[in-house]
Amino acid sequence: MWDRIREKLSILADAAKYDVSCSSSGGNRKNTNKGLGDSSASGICHTYTEDGRCVSLLKILLTNHCIYDCAFCVSRKSNDVKRAAFTVDEVVDLTMSFYRRNYIEGLFLSSGIFKNADYTMERLVRIAKKLRLEHKFNGYIHLKTIPGASEELLTEAGLYADRMSINLEMPTENGLKLLAPEKSHDEVKKPLGFIKNSIIAFKDEKKLIKSTPKFVPAGQSTQMVIGATPETDMEIMYSADQYYRSFDLKRVYYSGYIPISYDSRMPQIGSQPPLLRENRLYQTDWLMRFYGFNVREILNEKNPHLDVDIDPKLSWALRNPDLFPVDINTADYYMILRVPGIGVGSAQKIVQARKFGRLRSDQLRKMGIAYNRAKHFIRCADSVIQLTNPEPHQVKAQILQDSNSKYLKTPQNQLSLFS
Template sequence: MGERIKEKLEILADAAKYDVSCSSSGSNRKNKEKGLGNTGAGICHTYTEDGRCVSLLKILLTNHCIYDCAYCVSRKSNDIKRAAFTVQEVVDLTINFYRRNYIEGLFLSSGIFKNADYTMERLVLIAKKLRQEHNFNGYIHLKTIPAASPELIHEAGLYADRLSINLEIPTDSGLKLLAPEKNREDMIQPMTYLKDQLIKTKEEKKIFKSTPHFAPAGQSTQLIIGATGETDKQIITAANYFYRKFNMKRVYYSGYVPISYDSRLPAIGTEVPTARENRLYQSDWLMRFYGFQANEIVNDTHPLLDLDIDPKLSWALRNMDRFPIDINKDDYQLILRVPGIGVGSAQKIIAARRFGPLNLDHLKKIGVAINRAKYFIVCKGFMQIYADKRSDIIKSYILHSSKSKYLVTGNQQLQLF
């Protein structure tokens, strides 16, 4: 690898680190005719749906950009080193890195130079060359450029496993403040096209097995957190809308990192707490897999997520009247609401209780976090007795694992047989 290519790689890989909206789960492109790679691989040091840690070459095609978004390190007014790969350079890097077992695929984004279609054409050409000239069957995730033509988006879907368009700022008012040159509708139109085409392809495959793949891993997006003053309620409401309206595979949340002074942005040194990102992802998980509605997690009364406890526990403590849940009688959806019980554990509970009533020892073996769950359940031989069913006392007890005069614990549990 030449020195100039190394320099470009350092610049454009560093610029790509701010984009977290990448994952490979959901695609099953098969290796044919002794080609290179197999899809099912993932992102740089992340995990696929089946738990494997995988890696991608994650770069920008260029960090030149015609826009001046206040939150973006590549904005045109920022005094940084600029670089751009040629189409062939990205293709060669991907193939060479794959042959050396450094990566399992490609995540490719870009600043926008000249215009949306000019940039999108080059992204598509890279994916096309990898697929057709090198018979590359590894994972490819392409960023769709807002305002790119439907024809180019369609072609991108034929070669990429996943396409994504970053919403960037959760609210329209925030986008107008920090990126006045951008138009939300330019982001919405490609999302709508992708959703419709994914549905169409799925229906056609039921009739014609030879229907070409179209972005088999779906579409995703990213929201920047903390660049403007949106509450967690606004963020989660926006994410929920895009899940429902556009069949998003994933919504990613990226805490804003102050990189230069701008009166519209948070001061340098005031980074978004990692805990806030984690709570947003946990809330996202509750909506996608646990049957929670967005307004159950956050609402006008509770617009911000608790940073010291997870959102499922927070909801339970605000709704103590819904508990206890009877592990041996209540249905799956209710059991999923218990803090300390995950999807896998809930499924095991439903399966195991057919053979007899479950007790605490059974639940421990299944994988239930008893230290949390015990305040919200009854099962064979166990019921937690409260001297005072105050959520703040229960929260404190769970957090600090200390005895409390408001809880009856240990040998003071009521035994039911």
């Protein structure tokens, strides 16, 4: 029996890896010498809590059977892959078994759609309910919302899940109709709106009745596949901005398209997803959520694509030279936050520290800012007054030169969100 479960786990954990709406680290540390935990076990992924803790999740599909034939999906009904399905009890037993062995701290459960939406959603709910009520499981549970499922099932799911998510699939309706003509964005918006309103209603009721249960306390998220259809970066981020504002999403995830099989409707880009583009989109998303940027400042008709060689914050600064240099000792917090090389933590330190005296360049370095980048955009107490400022293209060339020099000296090279 265990061999059968192991085979199912191998198939359904592998199929679940294409869903990035729980941040997966790709860790491969193995358990040796009778230690605790094993990040290389099938279906283990990692996500992060609001306080920065990394937690391990069992990430699987309930089934890879599906009634839809989305061209970009490995589980589409026309794809010749080995099919499998867990029972409700098998998922519950796996979760509890992995948890007791300290492999995981929670469950990420998605599914292909078999028979119909309610049939699939009802089984996802039964798993969460059984874990919570019968096994007293208080770990993290992330459930996928199945488009078209009834509001009664969504309400019940929200009472047992910490987070729920539903895949937008393609950034635009036209892109979705091209590759998944059986689906529409309206089918996604309806449950997103229902869950958003339910979260608000439960919070309001909680103010009056303390015993009111929590409802999706970690909020909801969505995911877009990037690169399978010809949307510009502007179209992608405008769509993300709309969903953030309309449905109070916690995250929008951008999944670089991975060619699974040939289809004339999709580009052939090799076996690797467009990771650099994906990274730039996440950087833009970060600027929108934490740096106070309006998406139209970063992307617009004049600039519909993100720069490949520099991050979007630096690109924006170079396009707006009239706003710089920023006087670190007098500028408000939000303007300091827009300086390339200065993050949220450093901006807060600057605002606090300047209460006790004017700040100099050596003090800024100690605060952890990327001074070699920021120096082109700031003025501090010991700055030399320049009669003319260098042209944006000269600043860009200098920053790229400094970055390349640093990159070549770094033993382990990797893309970072911000310097």
